[in-house]
Amino acid sequence: MERMQGEGEVDHLERPSPLTDKERVMIQDSWGKVYQNCDDAGVAILVRLFVNFPSSKQYFSQFKHIEDQEELEKSPQLRKHARRVMNAINTVVESLENSEKTTSVLQVVGKAHALRHKVEPVYFKILNGVILEVLAEAFSEVMTAEVAAAWTKLFASLYCTITAVYEELGWKKHSTSTG
Numbered sequence: 212m213e214r215m216q217g218e219g220e221v222d223h224l225e226r227p228s229p230l231t232d233k234e235r236v237m238i239q240d241s242w243g244k245v246y247q248n249c250d251d252a253g254v255a256i257l258v259r260l261f262v263n264f265p266s267s268k269q270y271f272s273q274f275k276h277i278e279d280q281e282e283l284e285k286s287p288q289l290r291k292h293a294r295r296v297m298n299a300i301n302t303v304v305e306s307l308e309n310s311e312k313t314t315s316v317l318q319v320v321g322k323a324h325a326l327r328h329k330v331e332p333v334y335f336k337i338l339n340g341v342i343l344e345v346l347a348e349a350f351s352e353v354m355t356a357e358v359a360a361a362w363t364k365l366f367a368s369l370y371c372t373i374t375a376v377y378e379e380l381g382w383k384k385h386s387t388s389t390g
């Protein structure tokens with residue numbers, strides 16, 4: 212069963228402390244391995260999101276009614292979004308020392324998803340959890356507990372930035388369906 216909390220609201224989570232140099236290096240090193248398999252990893256992450264949290268499909272015109280996993284994997288819209296997500300994460304990881312750059316990437320992403328796609332912000336938190344889960348499985352040799360903790364911290368901080376963007380835009384629940 213799909214369970215979600217906080218839909219329709221914007222979370223107020225405490226922003227984590229900045230990444231330490233060690234955490235930044237662990238994230239960049241582990242991401243290198245993942246990004247070599249960018250397409251496969253991205254598709255695996257998004258398929259897992261849509262299979263485990265089917266209501267997240269509601270925003271995607273071309274596959275919102277598809278349930279079969281293999282069919283989802285083939286969807287051009289899913290594959291395109293997978294590449295976009297992976298490329299955005301890549302930009303963030305490459306610019307961890309440049310907070311202006313990461314903020315500007317997240318502002319563009321937050322604005323597009325709030326205003327154009329009307330995506331509930333809680334799905335970003337859900338996606339973060341799914342990314343951590345899939346990476347831990349697929350790249351278990353690099354995702355040690357310490358590395359996973361650094362990623363968790365990074366995602367918590369990205370999520371704070373995204374929710375701040377939603378809030379600045381005066382986000383109100385738009386959708387009626389939770390799937």
Ligand code: HEM
Pocket residue numbers: 267268270271288292295296297299300320323324327328330334335338
């Ligand atoms: C790390 C998180 C994410 C990143 C970096 C990301 C990135 C992007 C980018 C770059 C685009 C195209 C740009 C645009 O339309 O302005 C896009 C489109 C879109 N995103 Fe995301 N996204 C993320 C998470 C999500 C989530 C969680 C959902 C919903 C559950 C979502 C739903 C959509 C939809 C519906 C589109 C339009 C797709 C289309 O027109 O084919 N995104 N995303």
